[in-house]
Amino acid sequence: MEKQYRLKKNRAFQYVYRRGHSVACRDLVMLCAKGRELKVGFSVSKKVGNAVTRNKVKRRLRECFRPYLGDVKTGLYVIVARPSAAEATFQSLQRDIRYLLKKQAALKEGNRAE
RNA sequence: CGAGGUGAACAGGCGGUUGCGUGGCGCGAGCCAUGAGGAAAGUCCGGGCACCACAGAGCAAGGGUGCCGGCUAACGGCCGGCGGAGGCGACUCCAGGGAGAGUGCAACAGAAAGAAACCGCCAGGCUUCCUUCACGGAGCCAGGUAAGGAUGGAAAGGCGAGGUAAGAGCUCACCCGCGGGACUGGUAACUUUCCCGCGCUGUAAACCCCACCCGGUGCAAGAUGCAGGGGGCCAGACGGCUGCUCGCCGCAGUCCCCCGGGAUCGCUGGAGCCAUCCGGUGACGGAUGGCCUGGAUAGAUGACCGCCCAAUACAGAACCCGGCUUAUGGUCACGCUCGCGCG
RNA sequence: GGCUCCGUUGUCUAGAGGCCUAGGACGCCGCCCUCUCAAGGCGGAAACACGGGUUCGAAUCCCGUCGGAGCUG
Numbered sequence: 033m034e035k036q037y038r039l040k041k042n043r044a045f046q047y048v049y050r051r052g053h054s055v056a057c058r059d060l061v062m063l064c065a066k067g068r069e070l071k072v073g074f075s076v077s078k079k080v081g082n083a084v085t086r087n088k089v090k091r092r093l094r095e096c097f098r099p100y101l102g103d104v105k106t107g108l109y110v111i112v113a114r115p116s117a118a119e120a121t122f123q124s125l126q127r128d129i130r131y132l133l134k135k136q137a138a139l140k141e142g143n144r145a146e
Numbered sequence: 147c148g149a150g151g152u153g154a155a156c157a158g159g160c161g162g163u164u165g166c167g168u169g170g171c172g173c174g175a176g177c178c179a180u181g182a183g184g185a186a187a188g189u190c191c192g193g194g195c196a197c198c199a200c201a202g203a204g205c206a207a208g209g210g211u212g213c214c215g216g217c218u219a220a221c222g223g224c225c226g227g228c229g230g231a232g233g234c235g236a237c238u239c240c241a242g243g244g245a246g247a248g249u250g251c252a253a254c255a256g257a258a259a260g261a262a263a264c265c266g267c268c269a270g271g272c273u274u275c276c277u278u279c280a281c282g283g284a285g286c287c288a289g290g291u292a293a294g295g296a297u298g299g300a301a302a303g304g305c306g307a308g309g310u311a312a313g314a315g316c317u318c319a320c321c322c323g324c325g326g327g328a329c330u331g332g333u334a335a336c337u338u339u340c341c342c343g344c345g346c347u348g349u350a351a352a353c354c355c356c357a358c359c360c361g362g363u364g365c366a367a368g369a370u371g372c373a374g375g376g377g378g379c380c381a382g383a384c385g386g387c388u389g390c391u392c393g394c395c396g397c398a399g400u401c402c403c404c405c406g407g408g409a410u411c412g413c414u415g416g417a418g419c420c421a422u423c424c425g426g427u428g429a430c431g432g433a434u435g436g437c438c439u440g441g442a443u444a445g446a447u448g449a450c451c452g453c454c455c456a457a458u459a460c461a462g463a464a465c466c467c468g469g470c471u472u473a474u475g476g477u478c479a480c481g482c483u484c485g486c487g488c489g
Numbered sequence: 490g491g492c493u494c495c496g497u498u499g500u501c502u503a504g505a506g507g508c509c510u511a512g513g514a515c516g517c518c519g520c521c522c523u524c525u526c527a528a529g530g531c532g533g534a535a536a537c538a539c540g541g542g543u544u545c546g547a548a549u550c551c552c553g554u555c556g557g558a559g560c561u562g
Contacts, residue, residue, distance in 0.1 A: 038444070045444085073444070083187090083462050091166090091448045098165070122449065188554090189491095241543095241551085252545085253507035299545035351543050351551040352506095366490075366562060406562105464490075472554065 039073030048110045055135045059117040062132040067108040076113045085118045092122050096129045104138050
């Protein structure tokens with residue numbers, strides 16, 4: 033996932049937290065706000081675990097989101113990991129991302145049928 | 147065989163597909179190289195570096211350290227000794243100066259907590275009892291005495307003999323402890339032996355005294371500017387208030403300052419790592435040769451597999467080094483210890 | 490990243506070497522009162538974050554872990 037797609041500044045996160053629409057499942061929360069560009073940010077708090085497990089969760093989430101970069105509508109996305117995400121496997125995180133994107137109706141029309 | 151002790155290295159490796167950071171090459175698609183730890187952690191110490199203050203050092207406050215010698219850039223670290231404590235032992239641990247400067251504290255218990263006479267013991271005087279004296283008993287008075295006594299963590303060195311009215315280091319022998327001096331060994335801490343004096347409670351991780359060390363803030367330090375903001379200046383091309391002059395405002399010019407938003411630098415080659423040899427008991431030092439080994443900025447190592455395999459645990463750089471402490475997996479070495487069994 | 494502070498019953502707290510077997514308030518449990526509940530009265534359970542050290546003796550002093558707040562940005 034390249035730099036241009038990343039959500040960076042804290043104020044941008046705050047904007048998404050205020051204005052975004054949220055959907056959730058057991059391990060993750062996804063917030064989405066409208067925007068001209070596609071930006072994705074990940075938030076993994078200290079409640080999830082120590083630095084090693086936080087990094088691992090973040091890397092897995094980035095890898096899960098990567099295949100959808102071309103298929104997702106533009107906007108600002110923030111994905112928050114809940115503490116239970118530390119125990120989740122890569123496959124279950126993949127299922128959660130797919131489920132949340134569908135629930136958010138964020139996929140472009142052409143890929144809906146897939 | 148079991149239970150320990152000490153020390154050391156390692157922290158999976160190789161190969162695919164795909165993805166990320168940095169560097170190089172290329173117009174470009176892309177290709178090549180490289181990419182977390184022994185603790186990166188806690189932030190407990192010591193430095194480098196940067197800015198501020200003082201630009202001389204001293205004093206005060208506050209904080210820290212505390213046997214001796216050495217190592218080191220420095221340290222509260224390390225090495226080697228000394229002393230003490232623990233353990234059958236290998237060995238381990240110790241904030242290990244000063245209580246012969248002063249102040250404080252020592253609950254409860256106990257007569258009494260460095261100050262002592264409650265009980266007891268003892269000779270004396272007076273009264274009294276036993277028919278009287280003596281001996282003896284009881285009471286009172288004013289004394290002597292720390293040998294004995296509930297206690298306590300701790301009770302005024304210990305034991306024996308002499309001595310005494312009763313006693314007491316009051317005296318003596320031996321032992322113990324403390325201080326001083328001389329001597330042996332040692333650079334020193336300390337120690338061997340002897341002499342003299344003393345018998346003093348514990349506590350300084352209570353205040354304190356003594357010796358030594360420490361200016362403060364920390365890379366989000368700091369530097370350069372871009373956007374922006376503020377102020378001054380002159381006279382002028384321009385616009386507006388107005389048709390003209392003066393005046394004012396804006397814009398432009400130039401100088402200075404601020405700079406929180408953004409950018410670049412700081413940013414990684416260093417008290418560096420490896421090998422051999424030499425000096426040293428050792429920490430470590432020296433010489434020679436070789437090597438280049440993260441630099442991100444919402445923060446780079448992931449996903450799916452195959453083989454070897456016991457291959458897992460603790461755990462992720464954020465300016466950089468030297469330590470300490472804590473977390474943690476299995477492995478190895480020992481001409482280290484103890485116990486059991488067999489020969 | 491850096492700095493500062495704090496951990497005592499379920500909650501808020503008192504404590505400053507021995508008086509602590511740790512006190513108080515709210516809450517909880519039981520009994521009394523009442524036709525019942527509330528209020529009231531009586532009684533009870535319940536804590537020094539953890540591990541070492543100093544001391545005769547530690548919630549208190551020292552060291553190290555663990556946890557939680559706050560400041561800076």
